[in-house]
């Protein structure tokens with residue numbers, strides 16, 4: 572008897588639920604697609620492309636829609652002899668300057684044997700190399716810069732590249748930039764010059780509603796799961812949970828995939844609501860674990876302080892109550908405590924990551940505001956995760972100690 576055998580009851584093609592799967596059609600984004608297509612129209616007309624800025628939170632379809640439209644555009648330009656389109660994708664994660672973006676673009680355009688070092692050249696040299704590469708391609712070149720917000724303040728390339736033709740650096744190529752960002756504040760932080768150029772056209776992708784997520788899930792489930800693999804309300808539940816939390820299609824798809832996994836692991840043949848709820852907990856745990864793993868030492872210490880206060884049932888707690896606990900734990904583990912304000916920065920970061928919850932309170936008549944913090948996840952979950960993090964940071968030992976005290 573084989574050790575492994577094929578899945579015959581849950582997944583007919585589980586790859587369809589994976590992150591990198593490109594759906595053949597896009598659901599529920601008609602308005603955004605209309606605006607997007609209008610912005611791409613000059614390309615098929617053989618004109619200079621417009622620059623485009625797409626923004627919206629994670630998982631709301633920016634990449635999926637871009638891939639879908641650009642693959643159609645690449646196919647459709649074939650019908651016109653006078654348009655040659657090249658699409659270049661660059662993820663700007665970890666690229667924090669125009670120089671780095673330009674150098675990485677050069678490498679995207681060059682064969683592996685002619686790659687350049689991404690440091691050490693004068694800025695203009697790298698830009699000149701980029702212009703040379705673009706000229707050698709010719710035609711229309713659409714440059715998709717995903718996670719463009721990583722470029723930060725050093726955003727000159729977003730102005731210079733689209734203007735390169737007008738400024739005489741390029742002649743045989745028509746470049747256009749498609750910038751994608753899930754940092755909603757990036758748009759406001761752009762300099763007016765860059766904003767005018769890059770944001771010539773803008774498409775905002777709002778979070779999905781439960782109904783929209785349901786139709787995205789229906790389309791995927793049809794190809795990914797056997798017809799009898801799930802109870803009817805399962806898709807609605809995944810859609811509702813994701814809509815209440817983030818409005819992200821990625822989250823909804825992850826929930827369904829995980830629920831299928833849990834069902835399969837339990838040797839059952841039908842995904843039910845309880846599997847979705849278990850999946851939600853498992854994913855949440857995974858996220859918290861990831862968030863905790865990535866904390867700095869002082870992040871761990873600040874979290875340890877809140878956890879130990881939560882164990883004594885004294886949360887929400889004010890910063891001035893958390894600070895002595897934090898300092899005591901830090902000293903116990905041989906780390907010099909930060910000043911209160913800096914520890915507070917760590918508490919804010921933990922709140923941003925969804926590990927802590929922050930409440931702004933007002934001092935009665937005297938005015939002024941102060942903050943209180945509490946766990947944003949159940950104490951049980953946080954402690955379980957901490958228990959699993961055997962090798963993380965010694966500071967979390969403090970929490971284990973507190974846990975034992977609490978149990979006594």
Ligand SMILES: Nc1ncnc2c1ncn2[C@@H]1O[C@H](COP(=O)(O)OP(=O)(O)OP(=O)(O)O)[C@@H](O)[C@H]1O
Nearest residue numbers: 590594597598629630631632633634635753820821
């Ligand atoms: N309208 C849609 N129709 C079908 N599938 C979709 C739709 N929107 C999103 N998806 C799917 O959801 C997942 C996440 O979408 P996508 O990667 O496009 O999000 P994003 O907005 O680019 O997120 P991020 O900013 O994190 O990169 C992908 O698997 C994608 O195929």
